[in-house]
Amino acid sequence: MSWGKRAEMIVHEQDPYNAEPPPGLLADAFITPTDVFYSRNHGPIPDLDPETWSLRVDGQVSRPLTLTLDQLQAFEHVTLSATLQCAGNRRADLIRVRDIPGEHPWGRAATSTATWTGVRLRDVLDAAGLDPTLTDGHVAFDAPDVSPIADPPQPYGGSVPLTKARGPEVLLAWAMNGEPLTQVHGAPVRVVVPGYIGARSVKWVQHVTVQPGPSDNYFQATAYRIVPPDADPKHAGPADGISLGPVPVNAAILTPADSSHPPAGRTHISGYAYAGGDRTVARVDVSADDGATWTQAELTHSDDRWTWTTWTLDLDLDLEPGRHVLAVRAWDNTGAQQPQSPEAVWNPKGYANTSWDRLQLDVV
Structure with missing residues (x-):
């Protein structure tokens, strides 16, 4: 299945779909067309009905919310352009140094730029009664796509520091390049966290939680960490290595x-x-x-x-x-x-x- 992508895409895995464009195709436009934008997935791609989708917002807030898509879209709309980059971008060069079993050989095009439309996450958190004086903690995101990469399998999730989540650039987005999100890119709603690795821009988001520390989800606590060359990444934990967040130059x-x-x-x-x-x-x-x-x-x-x-x-x-x-x-x-x-x-x-x-x- 092509998921609406161009035939030229370099497909690293079909199920779940993981693909990047040839570099020359990425060079054709400053804003990457949706059918060229790279796609990174860890489990089967959900097919959610916008009519029944809802977002739960809870945790360290005084007024927990459950929002339908119409209710979410009642907040002020924001459109911004932002680049997302996979943490594994250009992994192929590292594989040539020493093999990295089980990981896709991403080239230099696991990076793309789109125009996103949605609402500010901070506006939704404020509506849920987030204490404006609270500065420590994380905002966690949960999605329904169950990944077998985790042992045992679990739905995908992650978190960002509360200070980042409050930035005006962090969105709950329902549109990409002026059109509703496609299924492969997180429809009906996804998180967009500009400046952070793409793994923190959780797709198909259904749950937002304000909490004291980072998410304990596998993809926050174990995966997406840089550990020393002699470490076993399968057993890395929150105290091991470097948890990836902002993208280095x-x-x-x-x-x-x-x-x-x-x-x-x-x-x-x-x-x-x-x-x-x-x-x-x-x-x-x-x-x-x-x-x-x-x-x-x-x-x-x-x-x-x-x-x-x-x-x-x-x-x-x-x-x-x-x-x-x-x-x-x-x-x-x-x-x-x-x-x-x-x-x-x-x-x-x-x-x-x-x-x-x-x-x-x-x-x-």
């Missing part, structure tokens, strides 16, 4: 294609850079000789705070015919940059590969 090359055959001379190179949390992309450098020399790319910043930055460069590939390595690195506004090698960031789950993105060109 990353950049990737979308055109030309890997192992393509450009002629010597001026070559148009393009890609994206993205920094989550409260950071922005400050600079992107491109090299045609695997980092021996660098040229700064031209950046296209969006007026939308939560989107990627696209970059382009017409680089003079005045090189001898043969194989050459193109590399890119990004810097964020704190001065942090991408590490040089995938070996430096390898971890047993293959998360957060922020090393320089590289591809080979066979100059003719």
